[in-house]
Amino acid sequence: MSDRRPLVSRFAVVARAFMACALVVCAGALQAQQDAALIARRDSLRARAEALRVEVARLEAIERDSGLAADVRAGGLHLRTTDTLRAVAAAALADADADARRMLGAEADLLANHLQFTLREHRAPYRWTYSRSGGPSAVEADGRISRVSLEGTLDDRDLLGVSLDYPVDRAELASNALMIVERAIAHRLPASIAAWLNYRVPLRPDPPGFWPELYRTLATADAAAVRRCVAGDRTSCRTAFALDSVPVDRVAAWYDASDYPALARNAGDPLQRSGMYRSVARDEQDDCTVRNHLDTCRRMLALLPVEAFRIPMPETARGSLTRLALEMGGARAVERLRTSTDTSVGQQLAGAAGAPVDSVLDRWMQRVIAARPSSPLPSAGFVLASLACIAVCVTWAVRGQPWK
Numbered sequence: 043m044s045d046r047r048p049l050v051s052r053f054a055v056v057a058r059a060f061m062a063c064a065l066v067v068c069a070g071a072l073q074a075q076q077d078a079a080l081i082a083r084r085d086s087l088r089a090r091a092e093a094l095r096v097e098v099a100r101l102e103a104i105e106r107d108s109g110l111a112a113d114v115r116a117g118g119l120h121l122r123t124t125d126t127l128r129a130v131a132a133a134a135l136a137d138a139d140a141d142a143r144r145m146l147g148a149e150a151d152l153l154a155n156h157l158q159f160t161l162r163e164h165r166a167p168y169r170w171t172y173s174r175s176g177g178p179s180a181v182e183a184d185g186r187i188s189r190v191s192l193e194g195t196l197d198d199r200d201l202l203g204v205s206l207d208y209p210v211d212r213a214e215l216a217s218n219a220l221m222i223v224e225r226a227i228a229h230r231l232p233a234s235i236a237a238w239l240n241y242r243v244p245l246r247p248d249p250p251g252f253w254p255e256l257y258r259t260l261a262t263a264d265a266a267a268v269r270r271c272v273a274g275d276r277t278s279c280r281t282a283f284a285l286d287s288v289p290v291d292r293v294a295a296w297y298d299a300s301d302y303p304a305l306a307r308n309a310g311d312p313l314q315r316s317g318m319y320r321s322v323a324r325d326e327q328d329d330c331t332v333r334n335h336l337d338t339c340r341r342m343l344a345l346l347p348v349e350a351f352r353i354p355m356p357e358t359a360r361g362s363l364t365r366l367a368l369e370m371g372g373a374r375a376v377e378r379l380r381t382s383t384d385t386s387v388g389q390q391l392a393g394a395a396g397a398p399v400d401s402v403l404d405r406w407m408q409r410v411i412a413a414r415p416s417s418p419l420p421s422a423g424f425v426l427a428s429l430a431c432i433a434v435c436v437t438w439a440v441r442g443q444p445w446k
Contacts, residue, residue, distance in 0.1 A: 110122045110123060110124060110160065110162070111124065111125060112124060112125050112127070112128040112131070114128060114131045114132045114135055115135075116132065116135040116136040116138070116139045117136070117139035117140075117143060117150065117151075117154070118139070118150055118151040118153070118154025118155075119135050119138065119139045119142075119150075119154055119157065119159065119219075119223075120154065120157075120158060120159065121135050121158075121159035121160065121161055121219075122158070122159070122160050122161070123160070123161035123162070123163075124161075124162075124163050126163060126187065127161055127163060127190065127210065130209075130210050130212055130215060131161050131215070133212050133216075134210075134212050134213075134215035134216040134219060135159070135216070135219060137212070137213075137216035138216045138217075138219035138220040138223060141216070141220050141245060141246060142220060142223045142245050144245075145245045145365075145368055145369075145375075145376065146227070146245070146376050147372075147373035147374060147376070147377075148373065148374075148377070149227075149374075149376045149377050149380070153223070153226060153227060153230070156196055156197050156226070156230075157194060157195070157196055157222075157223070157226050158194070158195045159192065159193070159194055159219065159222070160192070160193045160194075160195070161190060161191070161192050161193075161215075162190060162191050162193070163187045163190050163208070164187065164188055164189050164190065164191065165186065165187055165188060187208045188208060189205055189206060189207055189208050190205075190206050190208055190210055191203055191204070191205050191206070192204050192206065192215065192218050192219065192222070194222035194223075194225070194226060196226045196229055196230075199229065201222050201225050201226060201229075202222070202225060203222075204218045204221075206218070217246075220245060220246055221242075223245065224242045224243050224244065224245050224246075225241055225242050227243040227245070227376065227380075228241040228242050228243045229241060230380055231243070231379060231380055232380075232382055232383075232390065234385065234386075234387060234390070235364075235379070235382075235387050235390045235391075238284070238353070238360060238387050239357075239360060239361065239364060240357050240360075242361070243364065243368075243376070244361040244362070244364055244365040245365075248362070248365075252362075253409055253410060253412075253413030254413045254414070254415050256358060256359060256362065256410060256413070257272060257410050257411070257413050257414050257415070258415065259356060259358070259359075260272045260355075260356075260359060260410065261414075263354065263356075264297070264301055264304045264305060264308060264354070265282060265296045265297055265301065265354035266278075266296070266297055266298035266300075266301055267281050267282040267295070267296045267297070267354060268282045268296075268354050268355060271355075271407070272407075272410055272411065274407065274411065276400065276403060276404065276407065279403055279406075279407060280388070280399075280403065281295055281296065282296065282353075282354050282355045283353070283355045283359075283360065283363065283387070283388075283403075284353045284355075284387065285386065285387050285388030285391070285399060285403075286386050286388055287386060288353070292348065292351040293305070293343055293351060296351070296354045297354075299336050302330070302336055302339035302340065302343060303330055303331050303334050303336075303339055305339070305343060305351075306318075306330050306331055306339050306342050306343060307331050309343070309346055309350045309351060310346050310347070310349075310350030310351075311350070314346055314347060314350045315346075317345070318342055318343075318345045318346050321345050322338075322341070322342055322345070326338050326341075326342070327342070330342050362406065363391070363402065363403070363406050364391065364394075366395075366402060366405060366406050366409075367391040367392075367394045367395040367402045368394060368395075370395040370396065370397055370401075370402060370405070371394045371395045371396050371397075372396070375394045375395065375396070376394070378393050378394050378396075379391075379393065379394035382394070
C-alpha cells in the first residue's frame with residue numbers, strides 16, 4: 043500500500059503537468075486565432091479607409107473643377123476658369139504673358155508646355171449677422187462669389203497660389219500670374235542659383251524708387267561687406283553676394299568686429315537665437331548686446347550653427363543683379379542660365395549675361411551708387427536766405443524798435 047502512494051503521487055503530478063501544458067497550448071492557439079482575426083479586420087479597415095480617402099479626394103477634385111469650363115490662352119500660357127471670370131482672366135493673362143516674354147523670349151513658349159494656371163471662384167455658403175439680443179449668428183448667403191484663388195502647377199509640382207478679393211482687379215491678377223511664372227522659371231534652373239534667388243526669377247520691371255531705396259537698405263546693412271560694396275569696393279560685392287562660394291568662416295568674411303553685437307541680436311531664426319541665449323548667462327548676453335564686449339559676442343556667435351549666417355546681400359539685391367544679367371544677355375539669357383553646368387553663381391550669371399561677372403557687377407554698382415539720395419543738408423540759397431532773415435531781426439532788435 044505504501045509502495046503505491048509514490049506512484050500515485052507521481053502520476054498525479056505528471057497528469058497535472060500534462061493538463062497544464064494542454065491548457066497553455068490551447069490558450070496559445072486560441073490567442074493566435076484571435077490575433078489573426080484582429081489583424082485581418084485591421085487590414086480590412088485600413089483598406090476600406092484608404093479606398094474612402096481616394097474616393098473623397100476624387101470627389102473633392104470634381105467639386106473643385108466643377109464649373110471650370112472656360113479655357114483661356116494668351117501667347118503660350120494656358121488658364122482654366124469659369125465663364126464668370128473668363129473676360130478678366132483673358133486680359134490679365136495676356137498682360138502677364140507680355141511682361142514675361144520681354145525677358146524670357148522663346149523660353150516662354152517652352153515653359154508654357156509645363157505650366158498650367160487655374161482661377162477658381164469661391165462662394166460663401168453663409169454670412170455672419172449680429173444682433174444686440176442674439177449676438178453673432180450665421181445665416182444662409184445668397185451664393186455670390188466672395189473671393190477667387192489663382193493656382194499654378196508646373197508638371198506635377200504645385201506652385202504657391204494666391205487668394206484675391208472679388209471683383210478681381212485686372213492689374214493685380216496679372217501681377218500674381220507673373221509671380222507664378224517667376225517661380226516656375228526658378229524651379230527649372232540649376233539648384234544652386236535657384237536657392238540663391240529664393241526660387242523666384244525677377245521678370246518684372248523695377249518699381250519707381252527701387253534703386254534709391256535699395257541704396258539706403260545696403261548702406262545701412264548690418265554686414266560690413268555690404269556697406270563696403272555700395273561704397274565702391276567690388277571685391278566686397280563679390281564676397282557679400284557669395285558669387286564664388288560661401289566662405290567657411292562666414293562671420294569673419296562678411297562682418298567687422300563692430301558688427302558682432304547687432305549680429306548676436308539678429309542672426310539666425312528665433313529658435314536658433316533662443317538656443318544661443320539659453321547657453322549663456324543673462325549678464326553675458328548684456329555684455330555683448332548692451333555693453334558691446336566683443337570677446338563675449340564672439341563666444342556667443344560660435345554657439346550658432348553655420349546656417350544661421352545667411353548671404354548678407356538681401357533677396358532684392360540678388361534679384362536686381364540677376365535681372366541686370368538677363369538684360370545684358372538678351373533673348374536667350376534665361377535659356378543659358380537654365381542649361382548652365384557651372385557650379386558657382388558668378389559663373390552662371392556670367393553665362394546668362396554673355397559677359398564676365400565683374401562687368402555685370404560693375405554696372406550694378408554704378409546703378410546703385412548713382413541712385414544714392416542727395417544730401418539732406420540745406421542748399422546754399424536756403425542758408426543765405428536764413429542768414430539774411432537773422433541779420434534783419436538782429437538789426438531791428440539792436441535799434442530798439444518795438445515789434446509790430
